[in-house]
Amino acid sequence: xxxxxxxxxxxxxxxxxxxxxxxxxxxxxxxxxxxxxxxxxxxxxxxxxxxxxxxxxxxxxxxxxxxxxxxxxxxxxxxxxxxxxxxxxxxxxxxxxxxxxxxxxxxxxxxxxxxxxxxxxxxxxxxxxxxxxxxxxxxxxxxxxxxxxxxxxxxxxxxxxxxxxxxxxxxxxxxxxxxxxxxxxxxxxxxxxxxxxxxxxxxxxxxxxxxxxxxxxxxxxxxxxxxxxxxxxxxxxxxxxxxxxxxxxxxxxxxxxxxxxxxxxxxxxxxxxxxxxxxxxxxxxxxxxxxxxxxxxxxxxxxxxxxxxxxxxxxxxxxxxxxxxxxxxxxxxxxxxxxxxxxxxxxx
Ligand SMILES: C[S@@+](CC[C@H](N)C(=O)[O-])C[C@H]1O[C@@H](n2cnc3c(N)ncnc32)[C@H](O)[C@@H]1O
Numbered sequence: 001x002x003x004x005x006x007x008x009x010x011x012x013x014x015x016x017x018x019x020x021x022x023x024x025x026x027x028x029x030x031x032x033x034x035x036x037x038x039x040x041x042x043x044x045x046x047x048x049x050x051x052x053x054x055x056x057x058x059x060x061x062x063x064x065x066x067x068x069x070x071x072x073x074x075x076x077x078x079x080x081x082x083x084x085x086x087x088x089x090x091x092x093x094x095x096x097x098x099x100x101x102x103x104x105x106x107x108x109x110x111x112x113x114x115x116x117x118x119x120x121x122x123x124x125x126x127x128x129x130x131x132x133x134x135x136x137x138x139x140x141x142x143x144x145x146x147x148x149x150x151x152x153x154x155x156x157x158x159x160x161x162x163x164x165x166x167x168x169x170x171x172x173x174x175x176x177x178x179x180x181x182x183x184x185x186x187x188x189x190x191x192x193x194x195x196x197x198x199x200x201x202x203x204x205x206x207x208x209x210x211x212x213x214x215x216x217x218x219x220x221x222x223x224x225x226x227x228x229x230x231x232x233x234x235x236x237x238x239x240x241x242x243x244x245x246x247x248x249x250x251x252x253x254x255x256x257x258x259x260x261x262x263x264x265x266x267x268x269x270x271x272x273x274x275x276x277x278x279x280x281x282x283x284x285x286x287x288x289x290x291x292x293x294x295x296x297x298x299x300x301x302x303x304x305x306x307x308x309x310x311x312x313x314x315x316x317x318x319x320x321x322x323x324x325x326x327x328x329x330x331x332x333x334x335x336x337x338x339x340x341x342x343x344x345x346x347x348x
Contacts (some may be wrong), residue, residue, distance in 0.1 A: 005067035022070050023103050025063060032102040034063065035082060041089035043079035062104055104138025109153025109296045119300045124310070126300035128247065129201050135297065136204060140179035143243055145181050146340060152189045155271065155343045162238055162276035166190040170237035173198065173261065175228050175254070176244030180208030180221065182271075187217035195259065196233070198226035228254035236261050240269040243341075245323075246315050247298045255327030259348060268329070268346035270320065274339060277316035286339060290314055317342060 008329045029035050037052045038044060044052075046061035068075035071084050073344070088095040093325045109116075111132035119126040147347050156163050166172070169192040174183040177197030195217075205223045212221040218313075226232070228241075228248055239258040245251050258268050273290045276282050282291070294313035302310045311319065317334055324332045331347040 015290070018070065022066065022072070022108075023106055026100055027103055027107055029090070030103075034060070035087070035091035035100065037123055038073075038080075038082040039087050041082055041084050041087055043074075043076070043081040045079055049080075053316045061131040064083045074193075085170040094148075096145050096161065099142075100147045102138055102142025105135035105142055105297075106138075106291065107286075108135035108138060109292075112296065116296055116300065119303075123303065124300055125304035126296075127304040128297075128301045133298070134205075136179065136201075136207070140181050140207075143178075144185075146244045146338065147175060147185050147242070150338055150341075151182060151185055154336055155269070159267055159269060159341060159345050160347070162269070165237050166193045166225050169193055171233070171235060172196070172238045172240065173230065173231060173233060173236045174240045174242065175199075175222065175258070176241055176247065177208055178204050178242075180204075180211045180223055180242070182240065182242040183208065183221050184211050184215040184217055187212065187221035188215060191220070193220070195221040196231075197221065197223040198228070198231040199223070200225065200227045209320045211265070231257070231259050231261070236266055237263055237265055238267050240271070242271045243273060244296075245270060245320075246272060246311040246313055247301045249302050249309060250307035251309055251311055251323045252305065255324050255329070255346070258346075259328050262348060264348060266348065268324070268343075270324075270344040270346060272315065272320060272344065274337060274341050275316040277313075277318045282314050282316075287314060317344065320344060 032055055033053050034049065034055070039051055046064055047057050050057035050060040061262045064073065064080040067073040068080060070140070072086055073080050082091060089097050090100045092098060094100065104329070108131050111134065112126070115130060116125050124227055156166065167190060172186065172193060172195045174195060174197040177183050177199050180197050183195050183197040199205050199208070202225045205225050208223040210219045212223065229250065239262055245254065246255050274286055275290065290313040298313045299310050302308060329346040329348060334342060335345045336343045
């Protein structure tokens with residue numbers, strides 16, 4: 001036993017426990033508007049912040065102290081300040097790095113712990129719809145900032161000829177659309193195109209329809225309950241999967257159905273969590289987050305469906321290429337990437 005290594009590991013675990021405890025504090029701060037009240041990055045006292053937000057001053061002091069101890073806030077002379085960089089992540093919902101809203105996904109792991117224990121002892125299945133509701137809104141809020149920042153500006157332009165078609169008026173299917181964040185963003189950007197979102201989870205379809213109305217595109221972005229292997233239509237210019245193909249039981253069957261649904265010159269846009277091709281290459285903070293989430297969400301969801309391939313959230317480009325080659329596509333390439341996403345293009 002090497003005592004120094006033990007101490008290092010204990011230090012890492014204490015740090016991780018503090019991180020997990022802080023995420024619960026972040027969820028509370030977001031819900032109560034505490035970060036939004038500090039978004040101007042001006043120093044404030046617990047009493048002033050409590051008054052502004054209608055919260056208990058003693059608890060606000062403790063919450064602020066936890067943030068100072070975590071390096072999330074600065075502290076001097078009894079005053080606390082949320083620096084501009086932290087405000088972008090925690091206070092400003094429109095920012096491309098706003099992460100506070102997505103932490104509901106991590107909260108769901110704790111709510112759903114008993115269900116995962118049963119799945120682990122059984123056939124491995126835990127379906128999307130059986131998670132705590134904070135997972136559905138957390139997923140929407142985790143992904144939306146990235147889609148807003150990159151989808152129109154970078155991802156669609158990285159596909160061969162797709163933007164020109166969308167500008168002229170194209171027909172697009174967004175499969176596994178969840179709450180429709182990607183569908184609504186595309187519909188807002190391309191008023192001459194028509195968008196249809198499909199998801200097998202009925203409550204998500206209801207929320208997506210509401211989001212399209214709120215976003216002013218209810219007439220051009222429609223949502224229906226449907227599976228990736230059965231959605232209707234055979235004349236799509238673009239079929240999209242945003243962070244969902246690996247969640248499916250039969251990704252090859254889904255890709256084959258996309259092949260049948262596309263026009264001859266159509267395109268598949270496959271957005272997947274960023275991953276390299278092997279575990280050894282995914283030993284990094286992004287791989288850690290996605291493997292941990294995949295244990296609770298993506299892999300057991302896949303095992304709950306027919307075939308149950310269980311690709312996992314860290315499948316990587318080479319494995320995903322196999323899926324599309326097996327489905328009959330002749331071309332598959334990485335169009336672009338971000339630290340969190342692989343953006344892949346498949347053509348017939
Ligand atoms: C991680 S979420 C992504 C949701 C959305 N695309 C987004 O980016 O916010 C995965 C979605 O895939 C859906 N899904 C999983 N398996 C499916 C299947 N076989 N057919 C259709 N939808 C499916 C789930 O219901 C869920 O909404």
